[in-house]
Amino acid sequence: MTRSLTVALGADHGGVTLKNRLAAVLIEAGHEVQDYGTDGPASVDYPDFAQAVCGAVTEKRADFGILVCGTGIGMSIAANRHAGIRCGLVHDVTTARLTRAHNDANVLALGARIIGEEVALDILGAFLSTPYEGGRHQRRLDKLNQTTESTP
Numbered sequence: 001m002t003r004s005l006t007v008a009l010g011a012d013h014g015g016v017t018l019k020n021r022l023a024a025v026l027i028e029a030g031h032e033v034q035d036y037g038t039d040g041p042a043s044v045d046y047p048d049f050a051q052a053v054c055g056a057v058t059e060k061r062a063d064f065g066i067l068v069c070g071t072g073i074g075m076s077i078a079a080n081r082h083a084g085i086r087c088g089l090v091h092d093v094t095t096a097r098l099t100r101a102h103n104d105a106n107v108l109a110l111g112a113r114i115i116g117e118e119v120a121l122d123i124l125g126a127f128l129s130t131p132y133e134g135g136r137h138q139r140r141l142d143k144l145n146q147t148t149e150s151t152p
C-alpha cells in the first residue's frame, strides 16, 4: 500500500471477524482506521453500519470505506443507496483493481462467508493501491450522478 490513508470500516455479525483482521492489517501498514463496528457476534442490521461508513466517506472524514457482511450483497446494496457512494462488491483481485480504475469506487464490500482471509487481504491491497483512470470513465460516472425522472 502506498500513501497513508484514512479508512472507515464497518461490518455486521457475519463480517466482524474479517473486518477486525482488515483493521489490524491496515493499522500495521500505517493507515488510520475508523472502526464503526460491529464489535461482536450478536446479530445486528447491516444498513446501520453501511450508513455510518458511507457518511464518513461522503463527509470526507475517510478516504475509503470497507464494509463486510456474510455475502457482501446487503452491504453493497445499502451503500449504493447513498448519494456519492460508489460501492464495488468484490470477490477477487481483478475486480478490486477494476472497480477502482473504472468505477472510482470509494467503498469496498466483501463477503466474509464467500471469500477467504488471504483473498480478502489481496483484494484490500489491490483496492487501495489502484488509481482511478478517469478519461472515458468519467462520462459514465457523471451519468451515475444525474437524476433521471420518468415521464408518465
Ligand code: RB5
Pocket (backbone or CB within 6 Å): 012, 013, 014, 015, 046, 069, 070, 071, 072, 073, 074, 075
Ligand atoms: C446476516 O445473516 C447476513 O444476511 C448478512 O451478513 C449479509 O450476508 C446480507 O447480505
